[in-house]
Amino acid sequence: MKKHLLAAAVLAATAALSAQAGVLDDGNLSISGFGTVGVAQSNTDDVKFARYNQADGVGNSARIGLDTNLGLQATYKINDWLSGTAQVLTRKATEHSFTTDLTWAFLKARINDEVSVRVGRVVVPTFLISDYQNVGYANTMMRPPIEMYGQAPIENSDGADINYQHAFGDLNFTAQAFAGVSRGKLFVSTGAGSTATYRAPARGISLAGEYGPFLLRVAHARADMEINDIQPINALTNTLTSVGFGQLASDITFSTGKKIAFTSIGGTMDWNNVVGQAEYAQRRAKDKVYLPDTNAWYAMLGYRFGKVLPYYAHASAKGAGSSITAPAALAKIPALNAGVANLLTSAEQTTDIVGVRWDFAKQLALKVQVDRVKPGAKSGLLINVPAAGYTKDVTVVAAGVDFVF
Amino acid sequence: MKKIASALLLSAIAAAAVPASAAEIVVIVSKQNPATRMFSEQASQFFLGKSNLFTPVDQADGSAIRNEFYHKVADKDAAQVKALWSKLVFTGKATPPKEYPNSAEVKKAVAADPKAIGYIDKSAVDDTVKVILTLP
Numbered sequence: 248m249k250k251h252l253l254a255a256a257v258l259a260a261t262a263a264l265s266a267q268a269g270v271l272d273d274g275n276l277s278i279s280g281f282g283t284v285g286v287a288q289s290n291t292d293d294v295k296f297a298r299y300n301q302a303d304g305v306g307n308s309a310r311i312g313l314d315t316n317l318g319l320q321a322t323y324k325i326n327d328w329l330s331g332t333a334q335v336l337t338r339k340a341t342e343h344s345f346t347t348d349l350t351w352a353f354l355k356a357r358i359n360d361e362v363s364v365r366v367g368r369v370v371v372p373t374f375l376i377s378d379y380q381n382v383g384y385a386n387t388m389m390r391p392p393i394e395m396y397g398q399a400p401i402e403n404s405d406g407a408d409i410n411y412q413h414a415f416g417d418l419n420f421t422a423q424a425f426a427g428v429s430r431g432k433l434f435v436s437t438g439a440g441s442t443a444t445y446r447a448p449a450r451g452i453s454l455a456g457e458y459g460p461f462l463l464r465v466a467h468a469r470a471d472m473e474i475n476d477i478q479p480i481n482a483l484t485n486t487l488t489s490v491g492f493g494q495l496a497s498d499i500t501f502s503t504g505k506k507i508a509f510t511s512i513g514g515t516m517d518w519n520n521v522v523g524q525a526e527y528a529q530r531r532a533k534d535k536v537y538l539p540d541t542n543a544w545y546a547m548l549g550y551r552f553g554k555v556l557p558y559y560a561h562a563s564a565k566g567a568g569s570s571i572t573a574p575a576a577l578a579k580i581p582a583l584n585a586g587v588a589n590l591l592t593s594a595e596q597t598t599d600i601v602g603v604r605w606d607f608a609k610q611l612a613l614k615v616q617v618d619r620v621k622p623g624a625k626s627g628l629l630i631n632v633p634a635a636g637y638t639k640d641v642t643v644v645a646a647g648v649d650f651v652f
Numbered sequence: 653m654k655k656i657a658s659a660l661l662l663s664a665i666a667a668a669a670v671p672a673s674a675a676e677i678v679v680i681v682s683k684q685n686p687a688t689r690m691f692s693e694q695a696s697q698f699f700l701g702k703s704n705l706f707t708p709v710d711q712a713d714g715s716a717i718r719n720e721f722y723h724k725v726a727d728k729d730a731a732q733v734k735a736l737w738s739k740l741v742f743t744g745k746a747t748p749p750k751e752y753p754n755s756a757e758v759k760k761a762v763a764a765d766p767k768a769i770g771y772i773d774k775s776a777v778d779d780t781v782k783v784i785l786t787l788p
Binding site: 277279324330332351360370379385410417419457517554606612651 | 703713730735741
């Protein structure tokens with residue numbers, strides 16, 4: 248079934264390609280695409296390694312679902328200042344099969360040479376590579392470090408954004424501000440796994456300065472997350488309410504909408520064949536909610552030997568406290584007290600990554616990457632973990648070909 | 653496609669046979685464009701999607717002149733330029749420059765658009781366009 252879907256998507260892409268070469272290319276329509284065909288495997292079946300928000304992880308047998316994806320994008324230029332763009336992305340996310348989503352669809356109006364406005368479904372630039380994290384070819388690493396990119400589920404929002412670009416001498420400055428409502432699914436890995444649906448009015452700003460091969464970017468985004476159907480949380484809050492801890496239950500839940508803030512600073516460089524990318528971000532609850540505060544960072548350094556680019560990266564996610572302090576009276580019910588304490592604790596994990604990117608042919612890049620995952624508190628960001636938790640290191644080996652057309 | 657490739661190959665061989673100065677690349681704009689001179693760093697901004705002030709017009713993907721141009725103005729090879737553009741394209745921020753098969757077609761496109769900027773073989777220059785930068 249999964250393979251059929253993927254094959255259908257590839258066929259559709261091929262059809263789109265040949266169509267582009269033929270009748271459709273009237274000069275105003277452009278169709279392009281990106282994708283990755285990848286295979287990955289870890290050294291254990293005790294836990295699974297997954298990208299953020301993926302229901303299926305990889306264990307000790309080769310799987311294509313971790314990194315394989317296909318994006319198709321069409322842009323139609325209506326006139327000199329107005330264009331429309333839509334993009335669909337097929338990948339394995341919160342379901343156990345490949346699914347296709349409309350990642351964005353917007354009308355873009357060029358106000359002048361420096362300002363443009365987009366209205367519709369637009370990408371949310373929470374972190375440094377948020378807006379191109381699914382485009383393998385545009386990235387050095389095989390996948391965005393989950394320690395950082397697992398902090399925010401929001402990928403797009405229905406609303407508008409404004410982009411401003413100005414050169415101050417040799418410094419290129421860009422600013423982007425957005426506002427809209429994000430909706431999507433979350434994979435809840437607790438127990439057998441379930442999905443929840445969120446709705447989040449969100450807004451944010453990102454500022455970037457580019458000086459030759461160096462780019463520095465700061466961003467701040469806020470979302471008012473409302474989630475009604477996180478089953479394990481609802482079970483807990485119902486129990487808490489029934490035993491007289493109604494206030495704690497309403498503090499914990501996302502069902503009434505809770506504000507979460509994301510602040511990040513990051514940069515990239517591509518200087519004299521030295522390729523680097525690093526980022527630090529904080530997630531903070533601005534209302535009382537069970538979701539722990541986190542600090543995450545990663546740093547990558549590579550060196551380009553012609554077409555071959557080996558790299559090393561280290562990523563880390565750590566807890567930074569909770570917006571909730573459980574009432575002392577809860578200690579009288581030890582099981583519940585322990586459950587709440589565990590819920591308010593952040594998962595922690597670090598990963599060492601070595602990999603190589605080889606631009607072996609036109610518009611094709613081969614990547615091989617080994618992740619050495621060190622789960623800390625709460626079995627880190629691994630999924631399908633045993634009830635007793637998991638603290639052993641996990642090695643994940645992946646190979647893939649990224650393409651663009 | 654093969655014809656273009658062999659034509660390019662032939663012109664590359666021809667360029668190599670004649671004195672080095674004939675293989676120079678020049679950056680051109682329309683006669684109506686007020687610009688008179690430009691540094692190579694500035695020119696690269698338009699071709700790498702960092703500025704919208706001018707509209708870049710590109711040579712054919714894979715052509716020798718294109719590879720040489722990006723190497724000279726930005727010290728990037730074709731794959732690096734492609735990766736850079738794929739960031740911009742797949743975030744909906746920009747569309748890559750329109751491509752033309754040879755210097756004559758690039759010259760024609762630049763001559764017709766006051767905001768266009770292109771690059772051609774120095775030997776292809778005539779009075780329909782204005783040279784604002786010569787790449788040695």
